[in-house]
Amino acid sequence: MRLLDRYLLRELLVPFAYCLAGFQIFWIAFQLSNDLALFQERGMSAATVAWYFLLKTPDLLPKVLPMALLLALLYALTNHARHNELVAMRAAGIGLWRIGTGYLAVGAVLSAALFVSNEVLSPIADEAAERLLLRQTGRAASTTPAASEWIANVNFRNESSDHWWRASAFHLKRGELLSPSVEYPAGGGTTNWLAAERAVWTNGAWLFLNVRLHMRRPPDPDIPEIHMTNRLVVAALTESPRQIQTEVKIG
Numbered sequence: 313m314r315l316l317d318r319y320l321l322r323e324l325l326v327p328f329a330y331c332l333a334g335f336q337i338f339w340i341a342f343q344l345s346n347d348l349a350l351f352q353e354r355g356m357s358a359a360t361v362a363w364y365f366l367l368k369t370p371d372l373l374p375k376v377l378p379m380a381l382l383l384a385l386l387y388a389l390t391n392h393a394r395h396n397e398l399v400a401m402r403a404a405g406i407g408l409w410r411i412g413t414g415y416l417a418v419g420a421v422l423s424a425a426l427f428v429s430n431e432v433l434s435p436i437a438d439e440a441a442e443r444l445l446l447r448q449t450g451r452a453a454s455t456t457p458a459a460s461e462w463i464a465n466v467n468f469r470n471e472s473s474d475h476w477w478r479a480s481a482f483h484l485k486r487g488e489l490l491s492p493s494v495e496y497p498a499g500g501g502t503t504n505w506l507a508a509e510r511a512v513w514t515n516g517a518w519l520f521l522n523v524r525l526h527m528r529r530p531p532d533p534d535i536p537e538i539h540m541t542n543r544l545v546v547a548a549l550t551e552s553p554r555q556i557q558t559e560v561k562i563g
Contacts, residue, residue: 316406320414323391328384328418335376340365350480350491354448367441370434377426385415441465445481461485466492468559470551477556479511487513487553492520494549501530506544513553520544 343365344351351361392398401411442464466479466489473496480491493507509522523544526536551559 316401317414320388320411321418324384324388324415324418327387328380331380331383332376335380336369336372339372339376343368347480354445356448360444360448364441364444367437367444370429370437373426373429377422381419381422463557463560466556466560468556470559473550475549475551477551482553482556482560484553484557494546496546496548498527498548501533503528503533505536506546508544517545517547518549520546 344361356364389398398411402408445464446462461484463482463484464480466477466482469476476495478493479489482489489511491507491509492511493505495503495505498504505526505528506520507524508520511518511520513519521543523541525539525541525544527539528534528536
């Protein structure tokens, strides 16, 4: 490897490491703010929470690695241009393809690593993270049949109706959601977002318990109306437990 290649790679990989770490910290902080109550409810220690987020890292890489590489590449090239280094390389007779060889090699290596992460590491890590959450609830250990009755971290969107579902856990047999939150259009430009302690499927509709409802109405959707109630049935949410199970397995 030529001295020029080592220099270009060093100038790229250092900001890439910073960008990747920054995106990871941002994601952990965001997830921690959303799930802190859940972790406290299940009595998870700091070490257990750290291990959980480590297991979720392979699932995060497809989202943050391309952005981190693009941002680092833009920073490196801008830095070279500011110091007229690209002009000096071209004046020395080095072609653009030769300058970009190291960048293309980094992209190829990261693409291969991302493929391995998606196809090999991510399914194993997601299953381990799900078992960790279920074990903390005390409902089942990984060796008992009940473990397969819960799906942790439900997150899917019904594109046809624009309903966005999230829940900490979903019981396959009972059709029960723990800590659900749903965002859905209510007509007339109004968007509703509700969060509940749990939800059960009864009489062909979802019954939410201990609900906090945010209603964003025009012309001021940024200032929601907030309502709280013990019980709320939302007929507009037509996704059945079977459909949720199918969507989660496909996702």
